[in-house]
Amino acid sequence: MACMKAVIIGVLLSMATAERRFPDGFKFGTATSSYQIEGAWNVSDKGESIWDRFVHTRPEAVSDRSTGDVACDSYNRWREDVQLLEDLHVDYYRFSISWPRLLPTGFANRVSEDGARYYGDLIDALLEKGIEPVITLYHWDLPQTLQDLGGWTNPLITEWFTDYARVIFDLYGDRVKTWLTINEPVVVCDVGYTGYIAPGLESEGRGSYLCTKHILLAHAKAYRLYEAEYKPLYQGQVSLTNQMMWFVPETEEDAELTELVKIYTIDRYCHPMFSAAGGWPPALERLIAQQSAEEGEPRSRLPPFTQDEIDLVRGSYDFLALNHYTTRTVRRAGEGEVGTFLVDGFRELGVMPGNIPEWLTSTPHQPEVHPGGIRALLGYVKQQYGDVPIFIMENGLTDLGTAIDDQPRATYFRNYLDQVLLAIEEDGVNVRRYTVWSLLDNFEWVHGYQLHFGLHRVNFSSPQRTRTARRSARYYAAVARTKDLDAQYHFENIADEL
Ligand SMILES: *[C@@H]1O[C@H](CO)[C@@H](O)[C@H](O)[C@H]1NC(C)=O
Numbered sequence: 461m462a463c464m465k466a467v468i469i470g471v472l473l474s475m476a477t478a479e480r481r482f483p484d485g486f487k488f489g490t491a492t493s494s495y496q497i498e499g500a501w502n503v504s505d506k507g508e509s510i511w512d513r514f515v516h517t518r519p520e521a522v523s524d525r526s527t528g529d530v531a532c533d534s535y536n537r538w539r540e541d542v543q544l545l546e547d548l549h550v551d552y553y554r555f556s557i558s559w560p561r562l563l564p565t566g567f568a569n570r571v572s573e574d575g576a577r578y579y580g581d582l583i584d585a586l587l588e589k590g591i592e593p594v595i596t597l598y599h600w601d602l603p604q605t606l607q608d609l610g611g612w613t614n615p616l617i618t619e620w621f622t623d624y625a626r627v628i629f630d631l632y633g634d635r636v637k638t639w640l641t642i643n644e645p646v647v648v649c650d651v652g653y654t655g656y657i658a659p660g661l662e663s664e665g666r667g668s669y670l671c672t673k674h675i676l677l678a679h680a681k682a683y684r685l686y687e688a689e690y691k692p693l694y695q696g697q698v699s700l701t702n703q704m705m706w707f708v709p710e711t712e713e714d715a716e717l718t719e720l721v722k723i724y725t726i727d728r729y730c731h732p733m734f735s736a737a738g739g740w741p742p743a744l745e746r747l748i749a750q751q752s753a754e755e756g757e758p759r760s761r762l763p764p765f766t767q768d769e770i771d772l773v774r775g776s777y778d779f780l781a782l783n784h785y786t787t788r789t790v791r792r793a794g795e796g797e798v799g800t801f802l803v804d805g806f807r808e809l810g811v812m813p814g815n816i817p818e819w820l821t822s823t824p825h826q827p828e829v830h831p832g833g834i835r836a837l838l839g840y841v842k843q844q845y846g847d848v849p850i851f852i853m854e855n856g857l858t859d860l861g862t863a864i865d866d867q868p869r870a871t872y873f874r875n876y877l878d879q880v881l882l883a884i885e886e887d888g889v890n891v892r893r894y895t896v897w898s899l900l901d902n903f904e905w906v907h908g909y910q911l912h913f914g915l916h917r918v919n920f921s922s923p924q925r926t927r928t929a930r931r932s933a934r935y936y937a938a939v940a941r942t943k944d945l946d947a948q949y950h951f952e953n954i955a956d957e958l
């Protein structure tokens with residue numbers, strides 16, 4: 461029997477090894493963000509962020525009334541995180557810098573010595589282990605001082621952000637070669653201005669569009685700064701990363717509306733940067749102008765770009781980065797029906813999101829698992845924007861449990877990676893990196909500690925915030941080490957079943 465088992469495993473391994481291997485040079489990583497893991501919200505001279513303010517003043521907004529005050533305590537336990545990363549065999553670690561930890565006033569007049577040392581030590585420890593640091597400059601924890609001046613709706617934020625970027629490039633540019641300026645603008649702007657997440661303001665279709673424009677300009681100015689002053693010295697690469705769901709029409713009649721949803725959620729951010737013409741997607745510009753006119757607005761609620769701004773933003777990238785989790789169906793909302801899920805623009809478009817029963821799992825908040833969605837999305841991005849190198853900067857599955865044996869998550873990674881590989885091999889999409897969200901269970905924003913995305917379980921009741929590798933971590937480590945998406949997966953499943 462044991463012999464038979466070895467033969468079966470051997471056959472499966474050799475079949476898999478021959479066929480399902482990612483190309484040489486393809487890189488695997490995992491990701492976190494500062495507010496979700498660091499804790500230490502008030503140590504040393506750190507300033508207050510909009511998330512500190514939000515969770516402290518509106519505890520009811522978080523499902524378990526928790527905060528990121530301590531989170532995974534990675535401010536103190538980052539050496540353990542680096543060890544976990546080494547055990548995962550990942551090529552890189554994507555983490556973010558807390559703006560108010562580095563610049564306590566929000567402005568570049570004063571740089572925190574402790575803040576600068578914290579990130580510098582982390583970068584050095586990663587490099588020592590051969591793990592590339594990939595840094596996000598902004599992952600949602602805006603200094604409250606800047607929010608008090610209007611945050612992302614104030615055009616001056618493009619300068620404040622560029623000043624912040626300069627401090628970071630000066631401190632770490634010699635050691636960090638891959639940069640993401642801003643994480644998921646569509647969430648920062650559309651969700652941030654529904655009142656649902658920090659800063660908790662309601663200004664849909666107005667504040668959200670000002671935010672959209674200024675985020676693109678802030679990104680572009682930081683990109684141009686790097687291009688002019690740092691790239692010649694360090695040869696690094698810069699982009700921003702967008703949240704991209706995939707959408708399919710509920711019926712054939714919904715096809716046109718579905719295209720509009722893609723334009724609204726994907727191309728609103730990509731067209732200005734990646735298209736040949738630059739600027740807003742024309743269909744979106746027309747739609748909002750028309751709706752604004754019908755509502756008696758003196759001008760479009762979508763603020764226009766000047767030609768100089770179009771030129772500044774167009775081409776401000778070295779790669780195209782996207783975060784992808786799930787797929788939704790699209791149909792026109794009926795009378796009085798309001799569709800709100802993640803992107804509140806569904807209201808603007810008169811769209812009702814839905815799903816297909818076969819995709820549904822028992823996972824709350826991310827119930828749809830549809831691996832084919834990522835391949836279709838990658839094909840769409842290639843079709844729209846050509847052969848730009850694509851970095852998948854987040855992908856993962858959430859659950860409510862704390863199990864170490866998280867077979868559904870391992871299966872999710874296996875099946876999504878399979879589709880990514882098909883996109884590369886069959887569709888010729890230029891995908892270069894794949895990133896798991898997340899290294900650790902962490903403070904999952906308004907879901908507090910109830911939802912888990914971690915390759916590692918974190919015990920939030922223990923003062924040590926004990927980290928334990930899950931089955932999905934073992935699977936992902938095997939993938940990162942061998943670039944073969946099936947070997948370990950088959951091994952573990954067969955071994956369990958026999
Ligand atoms: C920091 O915040 C904690 C609550 O998270 C509080 O107990 C502590 O007193 C604060 N420390 C300082 C120096 O304000």
Ligand SMILES: *[C@@H]1O[C@H](CO)[C@@H](O)[C@H](O)[C@H]1NC(C)=O
Binds near residue numbers: 919920921922923
């Ligand atoms: C989490 O930590 C607490 C406190 O140290 C401990 O009592 C508990 O058993 C731990 N839970 C797990 C699942 O290890």
